[in-house]
Amino acid sequence: MDMKLEVVVLPVADVDRAKAFYVDRLGFRLDADFPVDEGYRVVQVTPPGSKCSIIFGTAVATAAPGSLHGLHLIVTDIEQAVVALTGRGIEVEGPFRDATGVFHHPGTEHRVPGADPQRRSYGSFAAFADPDGNGWFLQEVTQRAPGR
Template sequence: MDMRFEIAVLPVADVDRAKAFYKALGWREDADFPFGDDFRVVQFTPPGSPGSVIFGTGVSDAAPGSAQGLYLVVTDIEAARAELLERGAEVGEVFHDADGVFHRPGARNRVPGPDPERRSYCSFAAFSDPDGNAWVLQEITERLPGR
């Protein structure tokens, strides 16, 4: 049985501010359904992604900004970073991990610049939405076998 990851819930404090942010990034607005004063669902999809994010009023009990480690896979880390900067996101510098492939939370083991060998899975950049929900760009140019 196929199981496809479809939606990640982003806890936000201000729905309209979050909506403006993701719209400015060029993400497709899929839905904005208000159901009274205490429930509203907004859905956005990043360009080229089969998965989406939702946020709103009454959608999550989590603290605003507590979603961490949300990955966006890109084929060119520097071009993706430049586009997001152009669209108003505050994206950090491109980096790679000193000890290997997977980026760990925090700044430990971060080395400035893309992976020196430009290996797939090894170059990153990070940004957050206005509430602090944390996104990581990861450059993947060639998938591991079986993917």
């Protein structure tokens, strides 16, 4: 049985500000904006090339705005992705790698500046946050295990 992750709910304080950030600044596709009534609004956006969408809005999440951290956007060239986002006015930290050479620790303590020297898949990262403080990572993946 397939189980596909298709939606992540993102807690935000200001729906219009989030929509402008994700659509206008990041370049996510606007899939839907349903202003049901004054107390309920659902906005769905999708990152370029992704099969998983992001939903935010009014009364769609119980988590505090800005409390979601560790979301990953996978890119094939970390340096190019950092240039593209900074060119859109997004403040990006990185590229960096973890001191262990594996994934990354939470926080910034174990970060080593620069992409993985061998540019191994899964080893290079960059980080940014949305206007509410929800934390995102870019992760470079150029080769996946067979069958993936």
